[in-house]
Amino acid sequence: MAKDIVAVIGAAQTKFKTHYADKTYIELAQDAAKLAMDEAGVTPDEIDAVVFSMAPTQFMGVNDCDRWATSHVWGAGKPYMRIHAGGATGGSALQAGYVHIASGVYRTVLVVGADRVAETPDAQHILNLIWDRFYEHDFALNTVTMTALAAQRYMARYGATEEQFARVVVRGRKNAMGNPYAHLKGAITVDDVMNSPRVAYPYKRFDICPRSSGAAAVVLSNLDVAKQKCARPAFVNGVSAITHSVFMGDRMGVYSETEFADHDGEHIAAYEAYRQAGITDPASQIQVAELYDPFSTFQFPIVEGLGFCGRGRAAAISDEGGWDMVGGQVAVNPSGGTLCTNPIGVTGLVRIVDAANQIMGKAGQNQLPGVHNAVATAAGGSTQFFTVTMLGDDHVAPRTNV
Amino acid sequence: MSAAAAIDDVIHGEWHVRYNYSVGKVAGHFFEGLKQKKILASFAPSSGIAYLPPRAYCERSFEPCDGWVEAGHQGIIEAATIVTAAFENLPPPPYAIAYVRLDNVSTALVNFVRGLDLSDVPAAASKLKPGTKVKVVFKDTPEGRITDFHYELAE
Numbered sequence: 074m075a076k077d078i079v080a081v082i083g084a085a086q087t088k089f090k091t092h093y094a095d096k097t098y099i100e101l102a103q104d105a106a107k108l109a110m111d112e113a114g115v116t117p118d119e120i121d122a123v124v125f126s127m128a129p130t131q132f133m134g135v136n137d138c139d140r141w142a143t144s145h146v147w148g149a150g151k152p153y154m155r156i157h158a159g160g161a162t163g164g165s166a167l168q169a170g171y172v173h174i175a176s177g178v179y180r181t182v183l184v185v186g187a188d189r190v191a192e193t194p195d196a197q198h199i200l201n202l203i204w205d206r207f208y209e210h211d212f213a214l215n216t217v218t219m220t221a222l223a224a225q226r227y228m229a230r231y232g233a234t235e236e237q238f239a240r241v242v243v244r245g246r247k248n249a250m251g252n253p254y255a256h257l258k259g260a261i262t263v264d265d266v267m268n269s270p271r272v273a274y275p276y277k278r279f280d281i282c283p284r285s286s287g288a289a290a291v292v293l294s295n296l297d298v299a300k301q302k303c304a305r306p307a308f309v310n311g312v313s314a315i316t317h318s319v320f321m322g323d324r325m326g327v328y329s330e331t332e333f334a335d336h337d338g339e340h341i342a343a344y345e346a347y348r349q350a351g352i353t354d355p356a357s358q359i360q361v362a363e364l365y366d367p368f369s370t371f372q373f374p375i376v377e378g379l380g381f382c383g384r385g386r387a388a389a390i391s392d393e394g395g396w397d398m399v400g401g402q403v404a405v406n407p408s409g410g411t412l413c414t415n416p417i418g419v420t421g422l423v424r425i426v427d428a429a430n431q432i433m434g435k436a437g438q439n440q441l442p443g444v445h446n447a448v449a450t451a452a453g454g455s456t457q458f459f460t461v462t463m464l465g466d467d468h469v470a471p472r473t474n475v
Numbered sequence: 476m477s478a479a480a481a482i483d484d485v486i487h488g489e490w491h492v493r494y495n496y497s498v499g500k501v502a503g504h505f506f507e508g509l510k511q512k513k514i515l516a517s518f519a520p521s522s523g524i525a526y527l528p529p530r531a532y533c534e535r536s537f538e539p540c541d542g543w544v545e546a547g548h549q550g551i552i553e554a555a556t557i558v559t560a561a562f563e564n565l566p567p568p569p570y571a572i573a574y575v576r577l578d579n580v581s582t583a584l585v586n587f588v589r590g591l592d593l594s595d596v597p598a599a600a601s602k603l604k605p606g607t608k609v610k611v612v613f614k615d616t617p618e619g620r621i622t623d624f625h626y627e628l629a630e
Contacts, residue, residue, distance in 0.1 A: 215565070
């Protein structure tokens with residue numbers, strides 16, 4: 074049983090871009106740590122423990138680089154751990170920090186990380202190395218091809234088209250224009266997406282996220298500290314994570330208990346997080362969704378899994394503007410989302426930062442009015458790890474089972 | 476060197492790491508089957524599930540997969556894609572990949588789909604929709620590796 078209520082009292086990110094020529098990896102992580110602690114009004118002495126968010130280190134090229142960063146993020150002399158769950162890392166790191174505080178063991182925790190995905194020239198070569206050498210590695214699986222496979226299956230099930238996916242890219246890049254930290258942004262057209270070079274059907278280049286460098290950090294605290302430090306914290310009201318078998322082939326066909334095309338780990342995780350947070354009608358109770366959507370095809374199955382609409386309905390609702398930042402039924406990725414910015418080791422944490430800042434009224438130009446509940450997702454591995462985190466402007470009672 | 480020039484400086488590095496992966500009993504039996512042009516799925520009598528890739532234990536019933544069934548050399552596509560971009564250390568494009576559920580097997584196994592004209596990607600993709608029948612084609616002299624076979628369209 075949880076003992077304490079958990080709140081985000083400071084959330085920050087650096088700008089994201091392909092290369093940071095003027096800083097090293099650890100200096101980037103330090104920037105985010107400093108920004109988040111300043112936002113929270115805490116000093117390193119007030120941080121009880123540090124959780125470091127970092128996925129595969131082969132992109133940035135220093136093995137287990139969390140060790141390199143310990144003192145730069147003011148973790149030396151404190152309990153310190155690294156969390157790694159592939160693309161879901163940032164969501165899992167936040168949830169580890171949550172448990173630190175919900176358990177009553179710590180009062181204040183810094184969750185921080187950085188990534189430099191473009192330090193090596195081909196991220197997909199690195200990502201192919203996550204598959205076993207016996208059965209799957211030889212078939213050019215990587216995050217592009219594995220999600221293209223899921224997208225092709227989704228299209229066959231529900232009739233979504235490449236043009237409908239292209240509209241997701243157009244909307245994301247437009248939203249990102251109001252986000253000073255986003256990597257890719259700007260006014261583009263469906264034709265621009267459709268005419269970009271084909272990569273893996275149904276993907277064209279513009280359907281795919283960039284390789285981003287940058288850092289993010291969140292200061293979590295219990296209710297007592299939050300009352301002292303923060304006029305409007307973002308309470309962590311629900312956390313859930315679901316893991317699938319590594320084998321994607323187990324998740325398709327008549328014998329499967331889950332559906333590869335639907336990313337339905339996200340659905341399972343969402344409804345557990347909703348239960349904790351007291352969300353019974355997500356489409357009306359949640360104002361902002363920050364999704365882990367590194368490919369244009371992720372958004373439809375995820376918003377369906379989050380219960381914003383029925384299975385197979387998201388593409389048509391997208392065409393009608395239903396996921397628009399202004400005027401939509403739920404503002405999906407007002408930040409521009411992962412499609413515009415993907416620093417893999419902290420992407421899930423960036424989703425938390427963007428969602429928390431919407432609750433806290435600190436989302437700048439893209440701040441939306443009346444945000445009471447926001448949901449943040451992350452996904453990683455072979456579409457294998459899924460996390461869902463519910464943030465709210467008011468807290469619910471500590472959860473009764475874990 | 477000026478300070479401005481130093482900011483743009485990079486230090487080059489490369490990793491070269493070699494491995495020998497132990498195959499073990501389950502994969503070893505599977506690979507021996509491939510040498511006979513047989514694709515062997517591990518079978519769990521407790522759940523009735525036939526697994527490819529093969530497993531030692533059934534992930535539903537938590538009982539041992541203590542049987543083997545031979546997969547048919549035909550199956551249906553569950554998901555497919557056509558890759559037209561070059562990635563470092565991966566095959567030169569274009570190529571098609573598919574998860575296929577072979578006859579007698581409960582799960583889908585990934586491999587290349589060969590023998591299809593990939594010059595027009597949407598046209599080729601329309602031939603690889605889920606539900607499409609494919610067949611297994613073995614090399615003339617299999618070596619006991621997953622690359623001993625590939626898929627081709629059945630018709």
